[in-house]
Amino acid sequence: MSSPYADLNDPALRDRAVRAAQGQAPFDTLLVNGRVADVATGEMREADVGLVGALIASVHPRGTFHEAGEIIDLDGRIIAPGLIDSHLHIESSMITPRSYAGVVVPQGTTTICWDPHEVGNVGGLEAVRWAIAAARGLPLRIIVLAPSCVPSAPGLERSGAVFDGNAMEEMLSWPEVGGVAEIMDMRGVLARSPLMRSMTQAGLESGKLVCGHARDLAGKGLQGFLAAGIESDHEITSEADLLEKIRAGMTIELRVSHEDILPQAVALFGKLGHVPQTVTLCTDDIFPDDLVSRGGMAYMLRRLVQLGLDPVQALRAATLNTAMRLQRRDLGLVAPGRRADLVVFDDLAEFRVHHVFASGRHVAENGELCEPLRPDPVTAPTETMKLALTTERSFYIPATGTQARVRTVAIPRTTRWGERDVAVRDGHVVIPQDAALMAVFNRYGASDVPGLGILEGWGEWSGAVATTVLHDSHNLAIIGRGEADMMLAANTLIKSGGGMVAVRDGKVLAHLELPVCGLLSATAPEEVARQFNAVREACAAVTTWNGQTAVIKLMIGASLACNPGPHVTDMGITSGMTGEVVTNSVLA
Numbered sequence: 001m002s003s004p005y006a007d008l009n010d011p012a013l014r015d016r017a018v019r020a021a022q023g024q025a026p027f028d029t030l031l032v033n034g035r036v037a038d039v040a041t042g043e044m045r046e047a048d049v050g051l052v053g054a055l056i057a058s059v060h061p062r063g064t065f066h067e068a069g070e071i072i073d074l075d076g077r078i079i080a081p082g083l084i085d086s087h088l089h090i091e092s093s094m095i096t097p098r099s100y101a102g103v104v105v106p107q108g109t110t111t112i113c114w115d116p117h118e119v120g121n122v123g124g125l126e127a128v129r130w131a132i133a134a135a136r137g138l139p140l141r142i143i144v145l146a147p148s149c150v151p152s153a154p155g156l157e158r159s160g161a162v163f164d165g166n167a168m169e170e171m172l173s174w175p176e177v178g179g180v181a182e183i184m185d186m187r188g189v190l191a192r193s194p195l196m197r198s199m200t201q202a203g204l205e206s207g208k209l210v211c212g213h214a215r216d217l218a219g220k221g222l223q224g225f226l227a228a229g230i231e232s233d234h235e236i237t238s239e240a241d242l243l244e245k246i247r248a249g250m251t252i253e254l255r256v257s258h259e260d261i262l263p264q265a266v267a268l269f270g271k272l273g274h275v276p277q278t279v280t281l282c283t284d285d286i287f288p289d290d291l292v293s294r295g296g297m298a299y300m301l302r303r304l305v306q307l308g309l310d311p312v313q314a315l316r317a318a319t320l321n322t323a324m325r326l327q328r329r330d331l332g333l334v335a336p337g338r339r340a341d342l343v344v345f346d347d348l349a350e351f352r353v354h355h356v357f358a359s360g361r362h363v364a365e366n367g368e369l370c371e372p373l374r375p376d377p378v379t380a381p382t383e384t385m386k387l388a389l390t391t392e393r394s395f396y397i398p399a400t401g402t403q404a405r406v407r408t409v410a411i412p413r414t415t416r417w418g419e420r421d422v423a424v425r426d427g428h429v430v431i432p433q434d435a436a437l438m439a440v441f442n443r444y445g446a447s448d449v450p451g452l453g454i455l456e457g458w459g460e461w462s463g464a465v466a467t468t469v470l471h472d473s474h475n476l477a478i479i480g481r482g483e484a485d486m487m488l489a490a491n492t493l494i495k496s497g498g499g500m501v502a503v504r505d506g507k508v509l510a511h512l513e514l515p516v517c518g519l520l521s522a523t524a525p526e527e528v529a530r531q532f533n534a535v536r537e538a539c540a541a542v543t544t545w546n547g548q549t550a551v552i553k554l555m556i557g558a559s560l561a562c563n564p565g566p567h568v569t570d571m572g573i574t575s576g577m578t579g580e581v582v583t584n585s586v587l588a
């Protein structure tokens with residue numbers, strides 16, 4: 001694919017479009033009796049829209065033309081540009097790109113920017129190549145970005161690959177890659193670390209996007225981060241943070257995965273009197289059941305409008321603003337000469353989607369795809385569990401005598417160090433009743449000795465939960481009490497090629513198999529959603545800790561080594577602040 005416009009640049013196609021626009025030739029498709037959401041002017045106006053091939057040929061007063069291969073009466077419905085999701089990880093939805101397209105296209109999304117950072121951490125450049133191949137030929141335009149943080153906490157965890165500046169340069173040389181994906185190593189950027197310097201340099205020289213992740217950056221740090229050439233952020237935490245970042249000229253990828261920020265964003269837009277042109281919308285991380293049941297981008301539009309934002313302004317952020325950010329002159333407007341990526345909504349409150357067109361093709365109607373998706377063109381990377389079955393001994397923290405003092409990881413919220421006295425029996429620590437053991441095994445063949453840590457403040461456990469979805473290295477983590485249950489949980493996932501499982505009293509309560517990179521399933525999205533939901537509920541049954549998703553999120557949070565505070569990784573208990581790695585939590 002040389003240019004993203006290649007299919008629109010065919011002079012014969014333009015000949016036909018020019019003639020149809022003037023009534024000298026029929027349209028292929030004519031949408032009549034609709035109202036166009038004009039995201040340039042902010043108006044809603046009555047109009048018919050004529051399509052020729054992949055193009056919008058004409059947007060004209062109702063009833064002007066009647067000649068077309070197919071005429072669709074919209075009965076007053078609203079025609080908007082196809083929704084563009086400016087930042088997300090398909091992996092968070094645990095389904096393959098093909099399945100993902102099948103879910104979001106009927107929801108009105110026609111273009112996404114995918115950072116395949118999680119599969120990159122598991123399978124390296126090979127997995128990124130697979131991501132690009134798996135993204136091709138779908139009714140969803142998938143712009144793949146090059147993962148910049150593989151691993152995301154070097155020295156504190158080991159993932160399946162290591163990307164340096166050369167790897168970044170190579171990925172950016174691939175025509176399908178749209179730029180550098182979220183650069184998360186903020187300290188590295190500000191310190192001009194050789195690695196982050198070479199990553200950003202490769203991005204700048206490519207002329208492609210250089211995307212960021214600027215959690216809690218403000219003042220000098222924010223200015224420095226932008227001065228490095230990084231352009232965007234989705235980690236907005238407050239109205240003040242949002243305003244400072246807009247003022248700093250950052251592209252904002254406002255996200256629905258942390259929807260508690262949306263009321264503050266809408267309040268700020270109210271004060272400014274408009275949604276700035278540099279604000280785009282994104283989903284970032286959405287669990288499979290949420291994606292299937294309430295949706296991604298369309299759900300975000302619904303939320304913003306409920307909060308009082310003008311619907312056409314919300315739509316502009318989800319379409320034209322993102323098209324401009326992506327430097328895609330063919331997308332983002334219902335206007336002649338642009339690409340016919342269109343969504344027809346029943347209304348602008350619920351944003352119920354009636355029709356979706358992608359490059360002029362009618363691809364979805366009433367929540368269903370019009371044609372089945374093509375089979376996957378390449379085989380997905382599976383069999384990524386490169387470790388032996390665990391034994392009960394794998395879960396022992398060795399100690400001598402009858403009593404020991406251990407360092408603990410105190411949670412929830414942010415993790416911090418703790419200390420307490422514990423009993424010792426048969427040469428190993430007895431996990432206290434109110435605590436849990438977390439074990440993280442490297443699953444890429446680096447070692448079979450797990451990192452072990454005692455977690456406090458997380459309820460009482462009777463059973464174990466395990467996952468291979470473990471940001472960002474996606475090793476195998478098990479949390480719970482009782483070596484037998486922990487071993488069963490671990491071995492269930494080792495045998496199934498990865499996934500999530502909950503175990504109690506020697507029984508598997510729920511098991512979601514994620515054989516692709518240990519992160520994704522090629523099974524139907526509704527089934528993945530159902531199984532994920534079952535794991536969520538089973539998680540709630542093995543601990544008194546409240547909240548189903550909370551268990552999964554906090555489990556991942558307890559291993560997120562790039563954050564400050566102690567975290568359990570495959571190397572031990574690590575400290576994001578000091579770089580310390582504690583391999584045995586027993587104090588002298």
Ligand code: FE
Pocket residue numbers: 182213234235
């Ligand atoms: Fe991020």
Ligand code: FE
Pocket residue numbers: 087088089182284
């Ligand atoms: Fe992200």
Ligand code: FE
Pocket residue numbers: 117118471472
């Ligand atoms: Fe991640």
